[in-house]
Amino acid sequence: MSTVPVCPVCDAEVHLQGTTIVSELVVCDSCSCMLEVRSLDPLQLAEAPQEQEDWGE
């Protein structure tokens, strides 16, 4: 990963392990927002949606 990924919420650098996969949820160390790995190539991070009451289906 050439460029260092930044948090879409607070712009701080986000340190991802080499084993990161798409759909993975990671926490931004600086603002502790939950981030979703939308794609790896190109690397795209997005704030994870707020979880709502989860009923199971």
Next chain:
Amino acid sequence: MSTVPVCPVCDAEVHLQGTTIVSELVVCDSCSCMLEVRSLDPLQLAEAPQEQEDWGE
């Protein structure tokens, strides 16, 4: 077959062979109408619908 079947069009007696089956088309000997064997027990005869142009499907 206890009662002798009659033609629904001209009321003449209709002579069916023992091998008659449901859906079979038979011709009334007296009025030569095409009759459909709707059921065997009870025996029901009906005038067969007029065939319309037949396209195959």
Next chain:
Amino acid sequence: MLILKIGGGAGINIEGIADDLAGAPEPAVIVHGANAWRDDLADRLGVAREVVTSVRGYDSVLATEATMDVMLMAYAGLRNKRIVETLQRRNVAAIGLTGLDGRLIRGKRNPGIQVRQGEKILLRRDLSGKPQGINVPLLKLLMENGYTPVLTVPICDEQGFAISADNDDITAALHRELRASMVVSLLEAPGFLSDPADPGSVIASMSRADVKQWEERSTGRIKRKLHAINGIMEEHPTRVILADGRTAHPLADARAGRGTVIA
């Protein structure tokens, strides 16, 4: 106006329901399920159901493209049109529609389920959502012209995609905007059972407070059903009847209060 929810089990007596509607016609919107037909079709086609367990321990069947195709065939195709046929055979002017048609039922896509995989947590998105709004003008247009809408999933998400939704949530969303004088839900049970294993444990009537208590004590599907009923009762209280959809005259029985009456 009546909202009639018909369960998706194979034991439901649709002919009896149609006889009752034809016998005592009233403006009505029908919502129906088809889970029995879906499961049979998925088995016959070999379409696997992927169940995921959320980090909070709830199991969900993921709505994928493949399961959506099965849903379209079983709900919108087979069951919807056979119900319309059964009604048309009795001269009830039924018109079968999904929530996608004319954006009748607009919904919001679920945000995804957080699932543990090894020490990672993944967000599993799928094609399911919650109903948010009803195209009331279209429903009224049809009903004012004598038609009985027969509705089923899928519903329509913000971008016009077909998504699945829960029929109890759909029923509540319909009531919220149509303000039905009565909501009847026909099940494969004699009504609400205090002990789900004992068909004799039907609760004949429940107040709004009772429903709240039962929701807290229940789990899974029943909890969800009671949650939707609570939503109905909180916003626009009406007469809600849970009755047996397998009897000779399910709707007549429900109209006569045989089952669980919530008012």
Next chain:
Amino acid sequence: MLILKIGGGAGINIEGIADDLAGAPEPAVIVHGANAWRDDLADRLGVAREVVTSVRGYDSVLATEATMDVMLMAYAGLRNKRIVETLQRRNVAAIGLTGLDGRLIRGKRNPGIQVRQGEKILLRRDLSGKPQGINVPLLKLLMENGYTPVLTVPICDEQGFAISADNDDITAALHRELRASMVVSLLEAPGFLSDPADPGSVIASMSRADVKQWEERSTGRIKRKLHAINGIMEEHPTRVILADGRTAHPLADARAGRGTVIA
């Protein structure tokens, strides 16, 4: 007003057609087939097709309860709703309906096919018929309120039963009562081919007399299609275009006269 018939082959470019409709909206009624989806589903479910040969030598696939269920799932469920979804994704207010819904397309049950069995002749009845009338008020109600009806089989027989019918006959019946300014039929071919085996043999334009001659010279499905077009041209002449449904912009091409123009 446009009547747009979309063929049931898998090669049809439904996204391109939807782009064209969204790009240049006009009041339209869509009729679509789904034979490719039906055949695939019948194979996967192991539903056999019973072909009978009439005493006059024509082959027909019998429409049985089992094949009707497959038709409901493939046409009214899967294909109809995926076409509605594709249109809704482009903000075309599509509403998917069969001829059964609201008795949109009323038909008469075929009298049955006379079939030789040994030295007997049997009358084989099935669930097929000919369209006889359209519920024009319902179609107009929807179109005047901005909706685009997306229609498919089954149609509705005299007693309210679901029966199958030929889409070319349905298109002709729709035109008879709606008097479309243009009828476009999108096929898996560049237009009408003088030699079915040669895609280069597209006839660019045909007069009404040409169509009659070609009907007499053709056999099977093509003869049937031309027979329906002749019916259209005899009763309410209009502009009929047979065009390729597989190109990038099938409807735009047809509107521009690329294909076979019959006028």
